[in-house]
Amino acid sequence: xxxxxxxxxxxxxxxxxxxxxxxxxxxxxxxxxxxxxxxxxxxxxxxxxxxxxxxxxxxxxxxxxxxxxxxxxxxxxxxxxxxxxxxxxxxxxxxxxxxxxxxxxxxxxxxxxxxxxxxxxxxxxxxxxxxxxxxxxxxxxxxxxxxxxxxxxxxxxxxxxxxxxxxxxxxxxxxxxxxxxxxxxxxxxxxxxxxxxxxxxxxxxxxxxxxxxxxxxxxxxxxxxxxxxxxxxxxxxxxxxxxxxxxxxxxxxxxxxxxxxxxxxxxxxxxxxxxxxxxxxxxxxxxxxxxxxxxxxxxxxxxxxxxxxxxxxxxxxxxxxxxxxxxxxxxxxxxxxxxxxxxxxxxxxxxxxxxxxxxxxxxxxxxxxx
Ligand SMILES: Cc1cc2nc3c(=O)[nH]c(=O)nc-3n(C[C@H](O)[C@H](O)[C@H](O)COP(=O)(O)O)c2cc1C
Numbered sequence: 340x341x342x343x344x345x346x347x348x349x350x351x352x353x354x355x356x357x358x359x360x361x362x363x364x365x366x367x368x369x370x371x372x373x374x375x376x377x378x379x380x381x382x383x384x385x386x387x388x389x390x391x392x393x394x395x396x397x398x399x400x401x402x403x404x405x406x407x408x409x410x411x412x413x414x415x416x417x418x419x420x421x422x423x424x425x426x427x428x429x430x431x432x433x434x435x436x437x438x439x440x441x442x443x444x445x446x447x448x449x450x451x452x453x454x455x456x457x458x459x460x461x462x463x464x465x466x467x468x469x470x471x472x473x474x475x476x477x478x479x480x481x482x483x484x485x486x487x488x489x490x491x492x493x494x495x496x497x498x499x500x501x502x503x504x505x506x507x508x509x510x511x512x513x514x515x516x517x518x519x520x521x522x523x524x525x526x527x528x529x530x531x532x533x534x535x536x537x538x539x540x541x542x543x544x545x546x547x548x549x550x551x552x553x554x555x556x557x558x559x560x561x562x563x564x565x566x567x568x569x570x571x572x573x574x575x576x577x578x579x580x581x582x583x584x585x586x587x588x589x590x591x592x593x594x595x596x597x598x599x600x601x602x603x604x605x606x607x608x609x610x611x612x613x614x615x616x617x618x619x620x621x622x623x624x625x626x627x628x629x630x631x632x633x634x635x636x637x638x639x640x641x642x643x644x645x646x647x648x649x650x651x652x653x654x655x656x657x658x659x660x661x662x663x664x665x666x667x668x669x670x671x672x673x674x675x676x677x678x679x680x681x682x683x684x685x686x687x688x689x690x691x692x693x694x695x696x697x698x699x700x701x702x703x704x705x706x707x708x709x
């Protein structure tokens with residue numbers, strides 16, 4: 340099952356796992372795939388500790404780090420580096436709307452020691468560069484960027500250190516641009532995916548991107564993948580592997596709050612919505628009172644990125660904090676894809692990997708006999 344990209348990265352299976360949990364990173368990499376740590380909401384101190392922990396536990400297996408380096412800034416490149424300046428740009432009507440929601444649903448404030456300030460900083464160019472510099476001091480094999488190609492100097496820094504660069508895209512026309520910018524791995528992410536996504540389904544997007552990229556890069560399929568049959572289908576479409584996100588939210592090791600895990604376990608594949616409510620860009624998330632409130636015609640329009648994220652970050656942090664105290668607030672949501680309908684059981688990440696690999700092998704063998 341090893342593809343050329345597996346050989347380049349030292350993987351035994353073509354499975355990439357985006358996750359915010361260092362435990363899942365280690366479990367997937369130790370099982371032969373590649374764990375990729377999402378660091379958008381992580382302050383520098385925690386990131387440093389997490390990377391040290393991964394290095395100590397991963398048995399030298401390859402892993403990656405996923406950052407969000409915004410390609411465009413409000414006010415020009417680097418012009419709005421300061422989260423305090425961004426905060427001042429939030430319209431009063433929007434603040435009042437969010438505060439009203441929190442009041443209506445009785446969401447407790449954060450305790451004094453918990454702050455969202457560091458998380459907000461991660462959306463600025465300077466802070467995400469700091470994260471990349473820190474990550475490059477560890478034996479990572481991959482840097483992925485969520486929104487557009489990373490800046491040229493960062494791609495060069497990575498390549499000089501033998502680190503491959505991946506970028507997520509949701510439409511075929513972005514693929515050639517990314518390759519021209521020096522991106523090595525294009526993650527073709529269909530609309531089924533959790534988090535930011537376009538409108539094209541994985542089944543249509545992947546062959547489109549594979550053909551556009553040709554021999555100039557590797558393509559991974561993402562969006563709606565949670566089983567070995569889907570993995571085999573992605574390989575059949577020409578992808579060199581699969582990039583997964585949602586399925587790790589309900590892994591035993593994941594630090595998703597138990598009440599949220601339970602919400603995800605009972606949700607069906609129709610229970611997600613592509614909405615601008617969290618970040619200002621369309622992102623697939625669990626349908627809850629939060630997304631419903633933002634869909635209402637009386638609600639102010641979502642703000643452009645990164646302002647919407649700045650506006651909602653504290654509310655989201657409050658909801659997740661109370662979820663960790665066991666409160667299942669009707670507003671509580673999470674980015675998650677349509678594969679949520681098949682996430683019905685809490686299982687260790689290694690078991691999820693083993694089952695996907697076994698089913699993929701069996702599927703490839705079955706197809707070979709046709
Ligand atoms: C909870 C959650 C958070 C995500 N956050 C990010 C992120 O910060 N950066 C990123 O590149 N992708 C992010 N994604 C998208 C994943 O990297 C991945 O492309 C997507 O989950 C794949 O589709 P799937 O959810 O159907 O597996 C996120 C996805 C989820 C479910």
